[in-house]
Amino acid sequence: MQVDNCEASLANLPIVTEDMYFDGNSQGCRALHSVFAAVNSKHCAHLSLDPKNDTDGKIKCQQSKGILPEDLFDEDDFASFANFQVELGIDPTIGYKETGVTIADDVCSRQENYLRDQSLSFDDREKLEELYDADIFEYSTDPNRVNRFRSLLCGGNGTRNFVSLGKVIIGDYDQAIRLLSSEKQTRGSYVGPFRMREDRVNKFITIVLSDGDVHTNVRRSIINYIFLPAQVRVNSDDALVGDVLKQYVNDFVDDVSLTGRNSPNLKLSRQTIDTFVCRWIMKALLDIEVDDTILDLMKYLSLRPGSYFAYMMEPSATKITSDEQAKEIKHALDRFALIVQNSTPLLAYDPPHGNFNMTKNEFSQLFSEIICFYVPLLGVLIQNLFEYIPVDHSIDHTDPIEVEAAVLESLRINPPLGEVNTILSRETMLNVGGENKTFPPGTAVASSLALASWDENVFADPLVFNHTRFNLRSHMVSFAYQGHDPSTMPRRSCPGKNIAMKLGVDVLTALLEKEEGE
Numbered sequence: 191m192q193v194d195n196c197e198a199s200l201a202n203l204p205i206v207t208e209d210m211y212f213d214g215n216s217q218g219c220r221a222l223h224s225v226f227a228a229v230n231s232k233h234c235a236h237l238s239l240d241p242k243n244d245t246d247g248k249i250k251c252q253q254s255k256g257i258l259p260e261d262l263f264d265e266d267d268f269a270s271f272a273n274f275q276v277e278l279g280i281d282p283t284i285g286y287k288e289t290g291v292t293i294a295d296d297v298c299s300r301q302e303n304y305l306r307d308q309s310l311s312f313d314d315r316e317k318l319e320e321l322y323d324a325d326i327f328e329y330s331t332d333p334n335r336v337n338r339f340r341s342l343l344c345g346g347n348g349t350r351n352f353v354s355l356g357k358v359i360i361g362d363y364d365q366a367i368r369l370l371s372s373e374k375q376t377r378g379s380y381v382g383p384f385r386m387r388e389d390r391v392n393k394f395i396t397i398v399l400s401d402g403d404v405h406t407n408v409r410r411s412i413i414n415y416i417f418l419p420a421q422v423r424v425n426s427d428d429a430l431v432g433d434v435l436k437q438y439v440n441d442f443v444d445d446v447s448l449t450g451r452n453s454p455n456l457k458l459s460r461q462t463i464d465t466f467v468c469r470w471i472m473k474a475l476l477d478i479e480v481d482d483t484i485l486d487l488m489k490y491l492s493l494r495p496g497s498y499f500a501y502m503m504e505p506s507a508t509k510i511t512s513d514e515q516a517k518e519i520k521h522a523l524d525r526f527a528l529i530v531q532n533s534t535p536l537l538a539y540d541p542p543h544g545n546f547n548m549t550k551n552e553f554s555q556l557f558s559e560i561i562c563f564y565v566p567l568l569g570v571l572i573q574n575l576f577e578y579i580p581v582d583h584s585i586d587h588t589d590p591i592e593v594e595a596a597v598l599e600s601l602r603i604n605p606p607l608g609e610v611n612t613i614l615s616r617e618t619m620l621n622v623g624g625e626n627k628t629f630p631p632g633t634a635v636a637s638s639l640a641l642a643s644w645d646e647n648v649f650a651d652p653l654v655f656n657h658t659r660f661n662l663r664s665h666m667v668s669f670a671y672q673g674h675d676p677s678t679m680p681r682r683s684c685p686g687k688n689i690a691m692k693l694g695v696d697v698l699t700a701l702l703e704k705e706e707g708e
Contacts, residue, residue, distance in 0.1 A: 199239050207254045214254030223251060245577070298344035298623060302353040305633055322356040323505045326384065329355065333383045333608045334640035337361065341641055344623055350641045351622045355383055357611065357634035358620055361641025363648045363665075365621070367672050369637045370610060370682070380611035380634055381563070384499075387507035390516075394548060394556040408548065408556075409685065415535055416557060417685050420475045424692050434473055435696075442466040443700040446576075460573070464493050467568045467693075471561070474689060476533035487526055491519070492565040498523070499562075527551070527558040564686060570606035571597075571690055575698050578603045578655055585657065587702035590695060592657070597694035598666060598674060599657040602643045605668040607684070609636040639667050 200217060207214025212222070223236035235244040236251050243249060259268075304318045329336050337354075341361045344352035350361025357380070360366045379386045381395070394408055423431050445462045468488045472478045480488070491498045500506040501519040511519070530536060531554035539550050548556070578600040579585070586592050614633045619626050629635075644652040648665055663674050671683040679685065 196239065210258060211254040211256060213251070213257075215252050219251035298340075298352055301356065302358075302622060302627075305353060305356070305358065306627065306629055318356060319505075322385070323509075325355045326503075326505060329383050334604060337608065337638055337641055338644065341638075349621055349624050350638070350645070351620065353622060355636075356385065357636055358622060358629060359609070359636050359638050359641075360620070361638045361645070362621075363642040363645035363667075366637040366639070366642040366667065369612065369635065370667070370671060372612070374615065375612040375682070376615065377611055378613040378634060380613075380636070382607060382609050382611075383636075384503040385634075386502045387504055390502055390507060392556055392559050394552065395559060411539075411548065411553065412557065412560070413679060413685050415539055415553075416475055417689060419535055421688050421692075423477065424474050424689065431473065431477065434479065435470060438466060438470045438473070439696050439700050442697065443704050446701075447704055460569075463569055463572050464489060464565075467565055467572060468492075470693060471565060471568060471689075474693070475561075476530060476535055478529070478533055484529060487522060487529075488561075488565065491522055491526060492562045493569075498559075523555070523558060523562075526561075527554045530554045530558045530561070567606040568690060568693060570604065571601065571694050572697060574600035574604050574606075575694065575701065579657075579698070580655055581705070583655060583657075585698075585702060587699050587706065590699070593695050593699050593702070594691065595662060596657040597691060597698055598662055598668075599655055599659065601668040601694075602649070602662065602666045603653065603655065605639040605643060607668070607670065608640045609638050610670045610682075611636045637667075639670065642667050 200220065203215060203217050203220075205216060206212050206218045207216050212218050220237050223233045226233035227237060232245045235242040235249075238251075241249045241252050263271075301318065301321050304321075337359065340352055340354050340359075341350040344354075345361070351365065352359055352361075360369055379388045379391055424435060426432060442462065445466075465485065468485055469480055472480045472484070472488075478484070497519055500511050501516055531550060536550060536554060539553055541547065541549050541553075575597070579596055583596075585596050612635055614629060614631050614635060616631050617628055618633070618635075619628050620635070621627075643649065643666065646652050648661070649659065665672065666674055668674075669684045669687040671680045674687075676688050676691065684690070
């Protein structure tokens with residue numbers, strides 16, 4: 191359709207459907223989704239005047255569902271929303287502000303002011319929590335994309351650093367690298383974008399993410415007892431392991447071949463991806479062939495909304511998860527930890543002594559929770575192969591180095607682990623919003639791996655897939671350190687990075703072979 195025809199056709203549409211519905215074939219629906227599409231191309235299909243499937247296989251802005259806000263919310267809800275608008279300086283009778291500068295000031299400055307002022311009243315602390323809760327709701331959809339939008343809105347003077355989620359987020363590549371490599375880091379209760387409830391987080395998780403002798407010993411145990419033996423296992427010619435893993439990959443590729451890469455029906459394969467990841471990772475790491483009972487338990491803990499992450503992450507851990515649900519999730523964690531404890535690698539575990547004393551039961555609890563984090567991240571890695579590697583992009587599947595580069599590039603575009611956090615131990619000056627500002631000790635600061643990976647000063651056309659980038663291996667940060675070298679395990683780097691890459695390379699190779707043969 192020509193531009194003139196498109197504009198005329200759009201102008202002929204009603205503002206809303208039947209003068210009341212916002213989700214139909216209207217200008218209003220497309221105006222809403224144009225804001226989303228500016229930072230997330232998945233919404234582009236919703237702007238089409240002709241019905242068009244999005245990446246979830248859904249069609250929007252065509253047929254209204256005929257639902258009004260009054261059908262979903264009561265008078266108390268509307269009153270609370272009106273109060274919220276007033277607090278932001280919005281007239282509820284209008285519903286918006288006319289100047290983007292004022293809106294940006296509200297979104298960008300309020301949390302920053304709270305973080306820099308340590309003499310907050312109780313009411314101010316409550317307000318900070320409300321802002322955090324609002325951010326969590328927004329970030330839960332797509333943290334990397336939301337960070338990109340916030341950095342454009344709040345970065346200022348070309349920087350990508352801003353305040354959100356109750357912490358400072360560093361998106362500039364060079365500053366993020368300095369933060370990742372700085373000495374003596376403490377993670378506190380933050381993992382990725384989110385803050386964990388301190389009385390529920392496993393004490394060894396915060397230790398393994400931080401620094402010091404105990405950190406080193408916990409990390410060494412995880413690497414020596416789990417990941418290094420797993421690397422040998424997945425790369426060996428042992429038919430008892432290698433053939434099983436290869437069969438998992440082939441079965442998965444056969445299952446998803448009906449969908450195909452870059453297909454709008456990809457979401458239909460998400461359950462297939464989750465099942466495959468659970469089976470592959472348990473065999474690779476623990477030499478366990480999971481049955482349906484273990485599979486259901488893993489999905490309940492790692493993948494079902496409202497389970498392990500709701501139990502651990504604020505605000506859902508406090509405001510949504512009931513005591514009964516918390517007990518149910520804790521019981522499921524204990525059951526899963528027992529399965530881990532009875533696995534082959536744990537039979538060799540010898541509890542160390544001295545300043546680091548972690549029993550086999552504690553080690554099993556720790557690693558079962560690590561798997562709960564690991565499974566969704568691997569799911570993102572696999573989905574990246576479908577969403578970010580164009581089908582028409584030439585990749586030689588017989589060259590493992592080139593296939594690995596393609597996997598690395600997909601991880602650069604969409605890092606599964608979006609942020610790495612640290613807690614400032616002393617007063618520190620950071621460039622936020624384009625200005626140097628001082629933040630007090632105790633401030634949470636996050637290196638945004640996604641924003642650093644999209645820094646056009648480092649990666650040309652950063653959102654365009656190009657696995658032949660000259661600096662891809664030397665400058666990528668997706669594994670929480672600069673560069674990628676399978677032969678090294680830098681301090682604080684993801685200990686499972688080589689296992690993850692093995693999975694990605696094997697799956698992409700099989701997909702490319704399948705496509706070539708069709």
